[in-house]
Amino acid sequence: MLKILKKYQSMLKYQVHIEEERHGDYCLPVFPDRHNFHRLLRILRKHDDGLTSKQLIYDFDYRPSDLEDATKALVTNNLSTTTPINEEDYKIQLNTEGIEVADNLLKRRDKITEAAYHTLSENE
Template identity: 90%
Template sequence: MSELTTKLFIDVKNFEKYQSMLKCQVHIEEERHGDYCLPGFPDRHNFHRLLRILRKHDDGLTSKQLIYDFDYRPSDLEDATKALVTNNLATTTPINEEDYKI
């Protein structure tokens, strides 16, 4: 009986290990196949929202407009802008020390 119990315990441990590996692989594949999955960008929702807003405004928007008119938090806007610029999807033009145009 103890031999069967030991074998069952080892089989369960192997199953848990393989299940954990599968979860990691699924997570990695999901990240790779997402639309505009950019390195270094933590919140995909804010990134997609910024892209949708910028598509509607061909002449670009200022950071102040995005913060006040579109209710962006400054830190989220900064992260999204860095991701866009890093991946050559947008450019920024400084207006003054605090504001810039995307």
């Protein structure tokens, strides 16, 4: 049953946001892993003061290579800033543009939810 639900959820996401998936803020040309990029945006949006690379690796289970790629993509696209802490660690924080993109991503998630569940009754 869960496999069927995931299949339909995937089809719905594709149908509802077919153009948004391919263009705009949701897909960066220099960053091939869209899911990793979206996840980092959502995490950073919840932490206005930013997070350190160690926090992202240990608390949010990021692989160092994935975090490095995602951070580079955010900085390259002017969505975040980094501040070195020492030779190995840095702090990453969303800037105004990054916050806007993260908010739009969350709105997109709400649209998918609305499209999926608006026809259900309270009991369903």
